[in-house]
Amino acid sequence: MLILLAAGCSLTTTSSSDIFDVPILTNWTKESGIRVVNNVSTCTIRLNDGRYRMYYPGADGISSSISTDGLIFTAEAGTRVARGTGSDYDADMAKDPDIIDEGTFYRMYYTANAADGKHRVMSATSTDEGYTWIKDAGVRINYTASYDQLADVQAALKISSNNYLMVFVYDWNGPNSLKGAISTDGLSWEVKTLTGFTDNCMDPDLILDASNNIIMFFAAPRTTSGPEPMDIYKATSTDGLAWTVTGRAIQPETSEEGNIVGDPDVILLPDGSYRMYYYGGNPRVQSDILSATATSL
Template identity: 25%
Template sequence: MSDLKTPIDQPGLILTPGSAGWWDSERVSSPQVLYCPDGTWRMWYYGRDASFDRQINLPTGRCGLAMSADGINWQRVPGSLTMGAVFEPHPDPSRFDSAHVGVSNVYFHDGLYWMWYFGGDRTVVEMGEFKAKGLNMRPGCAISRDGIKWVRLESTYRGAFLDLGKVGEFDALFCAWPQVLPDDDGMWKMYYHTLNPKRGFLVGLAISTDGFHWEKVGEILAAGEPGSFDERGIGTRHVLKINRQYVMFYEGVNNSGYHSIGLAISDDGIHWQKEKGEQAGGSIFSPAQKGSGRWDARAVGTPCVVALDDGSFRLYYIGANEGGHDELSSQHQIGLAVSAGTNFRQWQRWGEI
């Protein structure tokens, strides 16, 4: 539980897997970071230990919390659930989140922490020769007063707030990694993504007047052109308002399986225009150099952007190393990049010279 200092030869790295006996001793992933009203930084994230169900070929499993005085050096907070987790699969096998869960959005509202998460059950999905458990994922919500003990909110679809699309619809496989944005006009927007076997990863949108009852708008963002960093599609994303515009930082994947972060802009949060970045394939933040042996040389993703009082930004992300052939054979760890002043289109890893 000691603070972690970034290794000189691994710039950006701020949180590694936990020690033996912790729920996250194999991997940590998807940081959701808040600078809280009490002046502390809190990071919720998901991960797993090596004993978690290997048929679920995702980095998800359970969720935990770390705290920091500066948003850079973190200390784990022991939860009361399995091996120190603060959130885990539901024990009821009939629920949507009974096999694995992952946090994808946390915000503070009306004196409560609101966690939007996703989960899957033990259904095995077959796509050709590929089989995987827990892929039919849906979004859920939980609330907490302290960020440690969570109470699930119940909704229509076996506890979830959205159901899968019908056969032939773009989101028939899963509706996962939700991010909810309470908007200035009183409407709520839920951004999520899915995987379409023919078209790759796609972003969807649902809207609500109360944050509880949702109506799907449909697909809003798709794969990029051949040769681009997102030619196989768009996955996790973080939408926030900057200078009265909607700005989406999103994770794209290319045909070689390398993940980078890109940018899209919108005036209404519904219709989006991608911006071409200055890094590889049009991204704004790319993996470390191939063959470098760096902790994030294969993938940077699950962006979480925090605006600071001085107008600059922090980008918390996961990195994956090269050498793995799937989600469970690569090493997921958590990193930090900082913007070039107020320019959220240019980033540098924390500690990079």
């Protein structure tokens, strides 16, 4: 039986030492149990047959698990997107999957780590419900020196038929750690500057709400004194470039979460509610995939 845990906080403002002086949101209800043990950076899609497929970093690339209810996941054999070899841009690692449903196929954007330490965003497509993937030619977001060797942990959103938005981490220590990109076809991207964020914002996830407003969930340290505690925040935008942080959505409270939560992965459920998958715990030691639900964003 699934036991729902109350979020354990009321709507209130954060303390004066917090980076974002925003309310603590109470619409997310944490679900008990662990969805996937010892992993981070998931992307979950709901298949046409009603099952859920979750993607995450694996030893040889991007792996997946399958579920009939979105709560109990079973690992699938093989690797969905294998890392490359030799001088391939993804020879060291393929990770951080994020998927757009294009109707007749899925496109996955993923972080490609090269052997020289540079990170880029690449993509792959699938026509069989996200099981078999073929890498697209070229690079979606390329490395440049101004990105501090990073084009990393990206999130993509199809706003309309010829309007795509991507947000990615580009500089862990700069004045604004997130950048955006826009595209008319999902393949060629123009990098843009975002406003509304601070240092060390990371793990973006993009979704449209019921009114087609652009919503981002992302992780950030709570205060300037150190990386912990780490919370998940909500931000809104009308154009995908100028953002307003509106609340703290998830904060670490349980033993599984420890002092860190991150990598939000939000999906729309059949009844119109939402489920957020996220990791809890220190990813350098062990972090598990957890979940929470909300009737609205």
